[in-house]
Amino acid sequence: MSLLEVVDLRKSYGSHVAVDGLSFSVEAGEVFGLLGPNGAGKSTTMMMLAGLRSADSGSVTIGGYSFDCGRDELKRILGVVPQDLAIYPDLTARENLKFFGRLHGIRGAELHNRIDRVLEQIGLTQNADSYGHTFSGGMKRRLNFGVALLHEPRFVILDEPTVGVDPQSRSHLLDCVRGLCSEGVGLIYASHYMEEVEALCDRVAIIDKGKLLTSGTLDQLLSDSRADLHLRVRGRRARIGPRLVGLADVEPETVVDGQTEVQVVMHRDRRDSSFAINDRLSLVLEILKQAGAEILSMETKEFNLERLFLELTGRRLRD
Amino acid sequence: MNALEITRKDLLLLFRDRRTLSVLVALPLAFIAIIGSSTGQLFSQAGAARKIKVGVVNAQQGELSDRIVQELEGISALELSNFEDRPAARTALAEDKIHVLLYIGPSYVARVDALEVFDLFHLQQGRLKHKLEYLDIAVESGSFLANASELVREVVFAKTYQTFADTVIKKDKGLALHIKRASDKSAPESEGESPEFPPDPTQSLSELSSGAKNFNSIVYQTVVPGYTVMFVFFIVTFMARSFIGERDLGTLNRLQLAPVSRPGILIGKTIPFLIISLVQTALLFLAGRVLFGMEWGAQPLLILPVMLCTSIAATSLGLMVASLVRTEAQVSAYGNFLVLTMAGISGCMMPRNWQPELMQQLGLVTPHSWALIAYDQILNRPEPEMAVVVKCCVILLAFALGFFSIGWWRSRELE
Numbered sequence: 001m002s003l004l005e006v007v008d009l010r011k012s013y014g015s016h017v018a019v020d021g022l023s024f025s026v027e028a029g030e031v032f033g034l035l036g037p038n039g040a041g042k043s044t045t046m047m048m049l050a051g052l053r054s055a056d057s058g059s060v061t062i063g064g065y066s067f068d069c070g071r072d073e074l075k076r077i078l079g080v081v082p083q084d085l086a087i088y089p090d091l092t093a094r095e096n097l098k099f100f101g102r103l104h105g106i107r108g109a110e111l112h113n114r115i116d117r118v119l120e121q122i123g124l125t126q127n128a129d130s131y132g133h134t135f136s137g138g139m140k141r142r143l144n145f146g147v148a149l150l151h152e153p154r155f156v157i158l159d160e161p162t163v164g165v166d167p168q169s170r171s172h173l174l175d176c177v178r179g180l181c182s183e184g185v186g187l188i189y190a191s192h193y194m195e196e197v198e199a200l201c202d203r204v205a206i207i208d209k210g211k212l213l214t215s216g217t218l219d220q221l222l223s224d225s226r227a228d229l230h231l232r233v234r235g236r237r238a239r240i241g242p243r244l245v246g247l248a249d250v251e252p253e254t255v256v257d258g259q260t261e262v263q264v265v266m267h268r269d270r271r272d273s274s275f276a277i278n279d280r281l282s283l284v285l286e287i288l289k290q291a292g293a294e295i296l297s298m299e300t301k302e303f304n305l306e307r308l309f310l311e312l313t314g315r316r317l318r319d
Numbered sequence: 320m321n322a323l324e325i326t327r328k329d330l331l332l333l334f335r336d337r338r339t340l341s342v343l344v345a346l347p348l349a350f351i352a353i354i355g356s357s358t359g360q361l362f363s364q365a366g367a368a369r370k371i372k373v374g375v376v377n378a379q380q381g382e383l384s385d386r387i388v389q390e391l392e393g394i395s396a397l398e399l400s401n402f403e404d405r406p407a408a409r410t411a412l413a414e415d416k417i418h419v420l421l422y423i424g425p426s427y428v429a430r431v432d433a434l435e436v437f438d439l440f441h442l443q444q445g446r447l448k449h450k451l452e453y454l455d456i457a458v459e460s461g462s463f464l465a466n467a468s469e470l471v472r473e474v475v476f477a478k479t480y481q482t483f484a485d486t487v488i489k490k491d492k493g494l495a496l497h498i499k500r501a502s503d504k505s506a507p508e509s510e511g512e513s514p515e516f517p518p519d520p521t522q523s524l525s526e527l528s529s530g531a532k533n534f535n536s537i538v539y540q541t542v543v544p545g546y547t548v549m550f551v552f553f554i555v556t557f558m559a560r561s562f563i564g565e566r567d568l569g570t571l572n573r574l575q576l577a578p579v580s581r582p583g584i585l586i587g588k589t590i591p592f593l594i595i596s597l598v599q600t601a602l603l604f605l606a607g608r609v610l611f612g613m614e615w616g617a618q619p620l621l622i623l624p625v626m627l628c629t630s631i632a633a634t635s636l637g638l639m640v641a642s643l644v645r646t647e648a649q650v651s652a653y654g655n656f657l658v659l660t661m662a663g664i665s666g667c668m669m670p671r672n673w674q675p676e677l678m679q680q681l682g683l684v685t686p687h688s689w690a691l692i693a694y695d696q697i698l699n700r701p702e703p704e705m706a707v708v709v710k711c712c713v714i715l716l717a718f719a720l721g722f723f724s725i726g727w728w729r730s731r732e733l734e
Contacts, residue, residue, distance in 0.1 A: 052572055072578040080576050086569030090335050091328070102324045103577035147573070 325587025
């Protein structure tokens with residue numbers, strides 16, 4: 001049985017369906033990335049996983065416990081790093097950790113040792129007795145992270161934990177995530193930073209409008225997609241475009257230094273054989289030559305997670 | 320157990336928040352001191368500020384008229400000053416330098432000489448029918464005592480009567496001897512020639528005015544509980560702010576993520592304010608006693624259950640308001656409006672006894688009123704009626720239950 005099991009999770013606010021039948025699972029020692037544009041249902045999903053919102057239907061079990069059955073046990077094995085800071089600015093770092101540790105029933109020497117360990121882990125040992133309000137954004141984020149780890153959870157929910165932090169703190173936090181993963185902790189990681197997700201996550205799910213659009217390992221997701229060839233050409237679209245129908249797309253004209261240019265894009269499926277693309281490329285180059293178009297540059301644009309995300313969720317702005 | 324952790328954390332945060340502490344303790348203390356000062360009841364001012372200033376114009380300047388002045392000087396609540404003539408005294412009265420003008424006219428002795436014993440005992444039929452007017456004495460009250468001018472005239476007449484009564488009685492040798500014998504029988508150890516005369520009609524006033532401590536305390540017996548109750552309920556806004564702060568900081572979610580139940584969170588966050596409220600009340604009552612000479616009544620221990628029940632009602636109201644408001648602005652608007660309106664209706668700002676009957680009845684819809692009724696019973700009655708105190712405590716707890724239930728219901732999102 002997986003550490004986290006989400007089955008057919010649904011949640012509506014009035015007529016608006018926020019989460020529409022999501023199902024996925026996360027194993028121990030795995031980082032599962034959850035991606036989605038604003039309003040995709042990501043935060044609602046995270047809230048339901050954390051038990052802060054109740055689902056209309058479906059189930060969430062973590063380590064065999066659910067919020068309906070074994071709520072307190074579940075809370076003891078669950079750590080949550082919320083998107084917004086959730087620390088007391090008028091308590092010191094140590095007092096924050098102590099308070100939340102005691103809430104989880106940790107006392108005495110064990111609490112003391114764990115606080116020291118977490119402070120070391122998040123790099124705040126030197127600032128342990130400074131008030132939260134004196135911390136930089138990065139230090140606050142690290143403390144926010146540390147509070148979720150004090151009770152040594154088996155599963156951690158990270159909701160955009162690196163928003164607005166400096167590169168050093170971000171790198172430190174990502175190292176912490178990797179460290180947890182190596183200790184066998186299961187993690188779900190929601191972020192808008194694709195490079196973080198690519199760097200950390202074993203598997204990724206992309207959701208939008210409450211529905212799961214795709215999920216799998218990064219290799220699976222990206223191997224199914226394309227690496228496009230872009231040719232920058234001097235010439236008129238009206239002259240080139242009709243001749244390349246079926247071979248490549250010609251994007252709208254741009255004027256650079258008084259010269260008219262177009263981008264000729266040859267879409268290439270990763271599974272295409274190199275012979276197929278070579279044949280097509282030869283044909284395109286021949287046609288361009290005949291049309292009197294001058295090739296200025298040529299580059300391959302790899303289809304990364306961000307491009308996949310935009311292709312699946314669209315380029316329309318989200319509020 | 321976890322609730323106590325929340326309590327401990329909130330107490331720590333409260334003690335670090337000096338502004339809140341000062342508003343909860345220093346501000347009501349300052350209010351009480353200001354009200355006390357305004358009424359002349361603070362520290363050493365007590366004697367001077369309470370006195371009614373009487374300007375005396377003695378146009379007669381004889382032994383008999385001097386006795387009136389001496390009698391009035393014997394009243395500690397009065398401060399006498401002499402004026403050469405009536406116009407000068409009237410100017411002082413107009414400028415509020417004196418509160419009362421006493422004019423003893425040049426015919427005073429002649430008028431007293433004309434009195435018979437009959438006149439002393441038949442005030443409605445004899446020459447004294449017109450009281451001060453007959454005696455050529457005039458009393459004028461300034462704005463300070465404008466509403467009590469008749470009372471002032473009665474006091475002056477009573478005191479004057481006391482000074483001339485023996486002179487008139489001595490005219491009747493038989494009656495004087497009879498009174499002397501009766502006096503010797505009832506008080507054999509008494510000395511001196513003066514016979515006893517009819518009871519001093521101003522005795523009760525004299526007792527009241529000479530009982531400076533009692534009078535002094537009256538203001539604080541009312542002001543301290545009034546403002547204490549008002550400020551105890553100010554805890555409502557601080558509680559609401561604490562809950563909103565917890566929500567805004569995101570730590571309310573963290574509390575819900577920890578193995579703490581909804582009752583645990585609510586109780587944990589309520590207890591610190593209950594403790595603060597009790598400490599606040601105790602400090603204010605202590606300050607009232609030490610600084611202002613306020614008395615705690617015949618059974619001071621009864622204050623404790625009233626304090627507790629009032630604080631429970633206040634913190635429950637705080638929980639209810641915290642569950643209803645969403646922003647700091649709402650706390651400022653609704654919280655302060657609620658607290659000040661309830662204080663105003665209930666008689667915290669102005670003694671309940673001064674309020675018209677309708678307002679007194681209306682005030683009973685607030686817990687404040689019941690707290691004030693209980694405190695009035697304990698602090699101002701020689702024998703506090705236990706049934707009234709118990710009834711007030713029960714009603715305060717009923718208010719608390721109602722407020723808590725609404726707060727509980729509204730905070731169901733915590734589960």
